[in-house]
Amino acid sequence: xxxxxxxxxxxxxxxxxxxxxxxxxxxxxxxxxxxxxxxxxxxxxxxxxxxxxxxxxxxxxxxxxxxxxxxxxxxxxxxxxxxxxxxxxxxxxxxxxxxxxxxxxxxxxxxxxxxxxxxxxxxxxxxxxxxxxxxxxxxxxxxxxxxxxxxxxxxxxxxxxxxxxxxxxxxxxxxxxxxxxxxxxxxxxxxxxxxxxxxxxxxxxxxxxxxxxxxxxxxxxxxxxxxxxxxxxxxxxxxxxxxxxxxxxxxxxxxxxxx
Amino acid sequence: xxxxxxxxxxxxxxxxxxxxxxxxxxxxxxxxxxxxxxxxxxxxxxxxxxxxxxxxxxxxxxxxxxxxxxxxxxxxxxxxxxxxxxxxxxxxxxxxxxxxxxxxxxxxxxxxxxxxxxxxxxxxxxxxxxxxxxxxxxxxxxxxxxxxxxxxxxxxxxxxxxxxxxxxxxxxxxxxxxxxxxxxxxxxxxxxxxxxxxxxxxxxxxxxxxxxxxxxxxxxxxxxxxxxxxxxxxxxxxxxxxxxxxxxxxxxxxxxxxxxxxxxxxxxxxxxxxxxxxxxxxxxxxxxx
Numbered sequence: 001x002x003x004x005x006x007x008x009x010x011x012x013x014x015x016x017x018x019x020x021x022x023x024x025x026x027x028x029x030x031x032x033x034x035x036x037x038x039x040x041x042x043x044x045x046x047x048x049x050x051x052x053x054x055x056x057x058x059x060x061x062x063x064x065x066x067x068x069x070x071x072x073x074x075x076x077x078x079x080x081x082x083x084x085x086x087x088x089x090x091x092x093x094x095x096x097x098x099x100x101x102x103x104x105x106x107x108x109x110x111x112x113x114x115x116x117x118x119x120x121x122x123x124x125x126x127x128x129x130x131x132x133x134x135x136x137x138x139x140x141x142x143x144x145x146x147x148x149x150x151x152x153x154x155x156x157x158x159x160x161x162x163x164x165x166x167x168x169x170x171x172x173x174x175x176x177x178x179x180x181x182x183x184x185x186x187x188x189x190x191x192x193x194x195x196x197x198x199x200x201x202x203x204x205x206x207x208x209x210x211x212x213x214x215x216x217x218x219x220x221x222x223x224x225x226x227x228x229x230x231x232x233x234x235x236x237x238x239x240x241x242x243x244x245x246x247x248x249x250x251x252x253x254x255x256x257x258x259x
Numbered sequence: 260x261x262x263x264x265x266x267x268x269x270x271x272x273x274x275x276x277x278x279x280x281x282x283x284x285x286x287x288x289x290x291x292x293x294x295x296x297x298x299x300x301x302x303x304x305x306x307x308x309x310x311x312x313x314x315x316x317x318x319x320x321x322x323x324x325x326x327x328x329x330x331x332x333x334x335x336x337x338x339x340x341x342x343x344x345x346x347x348x349x350x351x352x353x354x355x356x357x358x359x360x361x362x363x364x365x366x367x368x369x370x371x372x373x374x375x376x377x378x379x380x381x382x383x384x385x386x387x388x389x390x391x392x393x394x395x396x397x398x399x400x401x402x403x404x405x406x407x408x409x410x411x412x413x414x415x416x417x418x419x420x421x422x423x424x425x426x427x428x429x430x431x432x433x434x435x436x437x438x439x440x441x442x443x444x445x446x447x448x449x450x451x452x453x454x455x456x457x458x459x460x461x462x463x464x465x466x467x468x469x470x471x472x473x474x475x476x477x478x479x480x481x482x483x484x485x486x487x488x489x490x491x492x493x494x495x496x497x498x499x500x501x502x503x504x505x506x507x508x509x510x511x512x513x514x515x516x517x518x519x520x521x522x523x524x525x526x527x528x529x530x531x532x533x534x535x536x537x538x539x540x541x542x543x544x545x546x547x548x
Binding site: 101 | 420428430431
């Protein structure tokens with residue numbers, strides 16, 4: 001199986017605090033890869049390192065064989081990695097359509113003169129972008145709200161809009177940071193379905209989650225992060241049976257009942 | 260048409276000023292549209308005005324070239340100070356750009372070539388009404404097209420959430436540099452035009468107070484659209500004239516009106532969202548969750 005993302009000996013420390021130490025794993029080109037771990041284990045830091053918002057203190061991140069060290073976030077997005085955020089970060093004062101079209105920024109190649117003279121190159125590209133935005137909104141079943149201001153969406157719909165906006169950057173790999181955090185059970189169910197739909201369209205998905213049940217049902221492979229270190233990696237069944245994982249999540253034998 | 264002649268000779272400076280102030284308000288609208296609170300526009304205007312006036316007075320340069328220089332020199336200065344200044348945001352950027360404005364004012368005040376505190380006198384009145392109208396129209400058209408393109412969307416995305424914008428593949432730094440420089444170009448041209456109908460310029464016209472005035476124009480009108488800044492600049496230009504009967508108190512009334520607008524209409528006078536609300540008083544589709 002070909003690997004999209006390869007993380008080697010990755011480490012990150014803030015001052016004396018080691019948030020990540022010697023993290024190694026690889027994300028395959030298809031399917032859903034999950035990174036799980038208790039709150040504060042360093043999961044979001046991994047995403048921030050992959051997307052270029054932070055620079056690693058040690059180790060490296062390779063995407064399709066290309067070293068991401070020192071690349072600015074927008075360059076990494078252009079290489080084909082998109083992400084969503086744990087605390088949703090849509091553009092609230094824009095319509096759903098505009099939100100999605102922001103994601104297409106780099107794929108609209110018309111120049112300044114095309115803009116000023118409103119040339120055909122500009123009009124046609126904008127028209128195509130608009131159609132594509134509608135299509136992406138249809139994928140997440142939000143097209144009927146396309147002209148609404150994004151701020152008026154429900155929490156679950158805002159998350160779905162974030163999916164559509166991330167897909168607008170034409171990624172190969174989609175990073176989802178706790179996609180069901182704060183959702184009610186019905187919304188969780190719906191989002192799970194959307195994530196499967198996106199996977200079925202051929203995108204690679206790498207998600208972070210601490211809700212074990214959600215991850216087990218969804219992921220093909222899982223890595224477990226605890227206190228900044230990978231303690232296990234494998235299929236959901238292997239992870240479920242792994243003693244260290246059970247301890248990290250449920251506490252050791254004596255504490256087991258309270259967890 | 261005798262009354263028209265009288266009207267024009269009485270008010271032509273005011274009408275010219277309306278145009279120049281509209282340009283200035285649009286120049287700060289540019290930076291505000293991507294969330295940058297830059298207060299350097301008065302200084303860029305000053306640089307443009309002095310460059311233009313000096314070229315006219317000492318070299319008898321043709322007017323179109325004068326205006327080109329009034330645009331170019333502030334742009335170069337903007338590109339240079341952008342390197343340290345655009346790393347900042349919020350109040351810190353405002354403070355740094357205000358400080359830059361003070362530097363410019365004091366340099367102009369102390370140089371010999373700029374005439375020091377006396378300023379420059381006897382600048383020929385080369386600016387015609389149609390110059391201002393044409394440049395203003397071109398600016399509005401250009402900004403309008405830009406606003407409706409990918410660049411406009413990118414600027415709004417940066418204003419709303421810079422990190423999210425970066426991760427959408429937008430080169431945030433380049434866009435900031437672009438609006439900062441273009442703002443300086445527009446302010447510089449406004450300065451060049453202004454110098455060539457007021458006959459006289461002095462460092463006092465490009466200081467802190469003017470920087471705040473320019474910001475106030477845009478904020479008063481509202482920064483959501485292009486109409487807002489122009490409405491704001493027109494009101495702030497005309498208000499002192501309309502309040503002339505209040506004599507010494509007109510400044511105070513001017514300030515009072517501003518306070519009321521900021522308190523009760525925080526999005527400015529021209530806010531399409533609010534207008535929509537007038538026609539659709541019921542709750543919006545989808546409602547608040």
